[in-house]
Every structure is written in structure tokens, then in C-alpha cells.
Amino acid sequence: MKGLLIKDLRIASQQKVLLLLMAGCGIICLFTMKDTAFIIGYATLLCGMLGTTTCAYDDLNHGMSFLLTLPYSRKAYVLEKYLFSIAAGIAGWSISTVIAAISQIVFLKKPIGAEFLNGALTFIIPLFLIPTVMIPILLKFGQARSRIVMFTIMGIVFAIGGVLALAPSFGVAVYDENLTVEVVTFGIRNTLSYGLIIAGGIAASFVLFITSFLISLAVIQRKEY
Amino acid sequence: MIRIDGLKKNYKDFNLDVSLDLKPGTINGLVGTNGAGKSTTFKAILGLISYKEGEIFINDKNIKDFKYEDKERIGCVMTDSFFSESFKIKDVAKILKATYKSFDEAAFYKKCEQYKLPTDKMIKEFSNGMKAKLKVLTALSHDTDVLILDEPTVGLDVVARDDILGEIRDYMEKDENRTVLISSHISSDIEKLCDTTYMIHDGKIVFNDDTDKLLSEYAALKVDEETFATMDKSHVKAYRKEKYGIECLTDARDFYIENYPSMVVEKMSVDEMMMILIKGEKL
């Protein structure tokens, strides 16, 4: 897999615009915003996307055909993508967390407590979820069509959400109105510590991550290039 | 060696039904019109597409059982697919080095220098000729038993073509048991380089013989309608109606030279044979 990693690192290093954006944003956030958690989220998101970006690049100009003539098995290809996604995401997350911590101590003069850690750890969930969703879609539909697929999915999600939100005004009882989101989360918060919730969330997203890997394996084994 | 036994694949508007037997130590040409099934055959050999019927063997091993070490022994050039165009030669070299145990880095760079490939430009800034040469050099950069080249000389001028064909000859000289399968639209490439010629049309192999037999034992007979009606057609494989009369494809050139001394008998070429087989009728 070494060759594939080198290839993806090269692609990642070519995302200069991305890196500049991150650096610039990071610096601005450090000095202007009080909410240091923003930089962690931003960096994690951008780095988490690196894995999927390499998938898109591979698919450009029918590149996948040639890549699969290299001695790497299709399984090795998929495995490398997921490992790369985690590695890139964790790298981005760690660096930004350290920077955020330093900024919090130095500029806001607030000590780092459990709250900070909890906030930082929350972002590990999207770190797993982004590749979980994007990589199988990119593999199955290719770079061009997956954009359409993503928009369609988001559209459907919003549509359902919209319908659920608007339904009561039409007199349809979809759920017990008293059971608002705040009530639910308040209830969970009271019964479990925040830390446990985060841990649960990370575990759950990791499980989904592994499931996504298996789905991607199945997709790539069947696909013709 | 490369052997395809009864490969069958069905598409919407096209069915592939191909068998090939390429002996070690030979350069084999595959010719055919666009859409005849050349690239599909290549993709099947390279494991890029699935097939319900048929088996493909490289070096006596079924490609379905191929491991990493087996795939390392295959080099290929594809028409429309290569590394990302935003890479430079040194990126390609790094990836190849990490992928193939037998990658010879010094030799690769030396060849790139010999062919004046720019080391500091991205592949997307290369000319067509440079891209083609880089693809071929990549395929030749590691030790292989088999080369699968899909139109490696397409769009190249005669000098560049000669360079690339020379590289293939050098490749064969270094190891007697290597096998090359090359496809080309350029008749002279096949006639000068290939030991055997396969012709594919509509997904089927319509001709398969030694190239030098094609050039010496086959011939084109140009006759008028009356002669065609009365002549001995036992050695005529196919014919095509032309404005002046009828052009026949025969595999027994000497027979017609001896028995019909006034008949126009022309040397056969790959292009000419394709035209008769594709546009003409079989006998």
C-alpha cells in the first residue's frame, strides 16, 4: 500500500488552496474569536475531506483503470483510502486541538478543562462520518455523478425534516409536542455524563465507519473499469 | 505467455467472443476498427472487467488467482488512463519505486532524459508524444514477463513511433520468454514488429496467423467480374466488390501467380486485409 499512500500524500499536498484557507482561518480564529472550538471543527472537517478528495482525483480521466492494473488488490486500494482518511483527519484534529488549547490558555487565559476536551472530542464524530458517507458514494458513482447523488440525499433529508417540522401546523400529530429536542437532550444529559455521550457517539460512528468500509469493498469488487 | 480460452462477454449492443494463444518470446499484434473489442479484450486480460464465461491465463496461471507478485510481472499501457495529470515525473518515479520491487530508478530517469521528457512539468503540460513515451517507459521500468500495450503509438509522428517500437524490441531482446500484445491502427507498426497478427471485428477474431505469412502467402487478386466468375476460387477467403471489379483475398498467392500469370496479384497488407474482411463478403 506504500505506493498508494505516497500517491495520496502527493495529491493532498497539491491542495494548496485548502491548506492556505485553513492556515488563514486558523490565524484569524485564534485572534478574533472567543470560541476556539471553531478552528478544531474547521480543520477536522477539511482534513477529513482529504481522503474523499483523493478518491475524486483518482477517478478523474479514467485514472482508476490504470490504478487497478498496479499490483495492489482492490481491497488494498479501499483499505488505504480509509486508513488515509483517519490518518489525515486525526492529524488535522490533533494539530488544531493543540493550537486551540494554546490559544485558550494564552489569549483567553482560561484553563483547559473537561469542557474543552469534550468539545474537542465531539469533532471526532464527523471525522469518522464524512468518509463513512462519502467514500462508498464516490466509489459507486464516480466523481461526477456522486455530486448529484449527494445533493439528492441532502435534498431528501431536508425535505423529510421540513415535512416533520411543518406537519403540526397542518394539524397532523407526528409526535408529542411536549417532547421537544431540548427536553430529549436535557433528559439524556441528566442521566448520562457528557463524556459518556461523546464516547458513545465516537464508538457508534466508528462502527458505521467499519460498515462503510465493508460496503465500499463490496462496491469495488463488483465494479468494472 | 498469454492465453484466452473462450472469453465471452455481453454488452447492450455488442458481444465479445475471443480466444487467443500467445506463445512466449513473441510480439503479437491485435488490430481492428474502433469498437471492435480490442480495448475490451485488453481490459479483460488486465482484470478490469468481469466475464461469466472463459478463462484467461498469464504465465500458465489463471488471472483470477493472481497475487501481488504475479501482477508485478505485468506491464501495461492504456489509451486513456494513467497516473493523475497533476503529477510530475519524480512523483511517478516515487510511486513506482514503492510499488514494484524490480523498479530500476536510475534506468527510468536515464530513459526519460534520453527522450527529453521534462522533469519539472506536470504531465498535463506534456505533448501527446511525451505522454505516450512516459506511459511506455513506465511499463518498461520494472521487470515483467508480459506487456499489454493498447495503442501505445496513437497520435505519434513517425520518429516517435520508431523510438517506441525500438524500446519494445529492446525489451524482447533482454529475455527470450517475454510476451507482448500490442494493438495499433498503424499497419506498418504491426507488419514490422509483430510475429503474429490477430484481427478482431464485432467482438470476434476474424483472422489469426503469422505476420510474415500475411505478407508473403496472402495476396490481393484484382479481377474483373468475368474472371471472378470463371476462376478457381478454392483458395479465395473473401472478396470485395470495387468499381473496377472484384478484389479477392487469398492465402495461396503462389497458386494464382503460377496458374494465372496475367492476373494482377498484389502484396497483402494489414490495412488491406482489414478492409476486405470487414467491408467484403466471406466465401
Added chain:
Amino acid sequence: MRKIFKKCIDKCYTLLYSVYCYKVFIAQYNSWKVTWLVKGLGDYRMKIIVNNSSMIPIYSQIIQQIKAQIADGTLKENDALPSVRALSKDLNISALTVKKAYDELEANGFVITVHGKGTYVNGNNSEYIRESRLKEIEDDLRKAVEIANMYGITREELFEMFDMLTEE
């Protein structure tokens, strides 16, 4: 004392240096010798010209030209023919064509292929050379007979001449 010691050291150095130079020189000379020898041996003295537009099959043309070169002595016994691959590269033809030519030459006794080493001119094709020489002599004799007939020189006179010549 020191001076003598220094002189000794200098002499040693000079001696060592001259031994080194000598060895380098010998090595160079040997490698030159080998290159020269190899060049001489492997010198491609075969000039084969192929006519792509001819109706004569290319492998036939190769066979004809090699036979001719053996007959007129350009190719001598035990000379190495170029390898199949090398010749196919130089003539821009398929290796199979060259192999067919070499195979037929071997079948007719003109060359011998040693597996792993190459193809060499067979010493035992004197039959063919002999026949070529005989044909040459026959042509010349026929010319002589024609001239004799033209000037009315009799058969007996010709035989006398022949006896005289063969006695020499």
C-alpha cells in the same frame, strides 16, 4: 640518519606508485585488447538488404543473401550470425521471419544453432560452395567454347590447350 630514512620512505613510495601505475596500465591494456578482440569477432560483417515491396517473401530474401555470402566467402566457417532479435531489429521485421530463415538455413545444413549461444556458419556446406564453383567454371568454359566456335578452333585444339593448362 633522518635523511637516509626519508630517502628510503621516498623510494618506497615511488616504487609503490610505479607498481600501481603498471597495474593500471596492464588493466587498461587488457580491457582494450578484449574490446578490440570482441569487436573483431562480433563485427557485423553481414550486409543484408531486404526489399519490402518485392514479391519474394522476406525470409526467402534473407536465406538467399546469406547463402550467397557463404558461397563467395564473405561469411566464413564458424562466423556468428547476428541473433534473431538483433537482425529483426536492424531490418525492421518480425523476429519470427528471421527465425524462419535461420531454421531453413539450418535444415539445409548451412548454419548450426547452438542453444544459448547463437547461430554459426556451418563448415560442412562445402557441397553448396563446390556446386557454385562448378557453375562458375562451367560458365567460363562455355564462353571459351563459344569463342572457339566463332574463330573455327577445333575440339582437338581445345583439348590440347586443356591438357597443357591442367598439367601446370
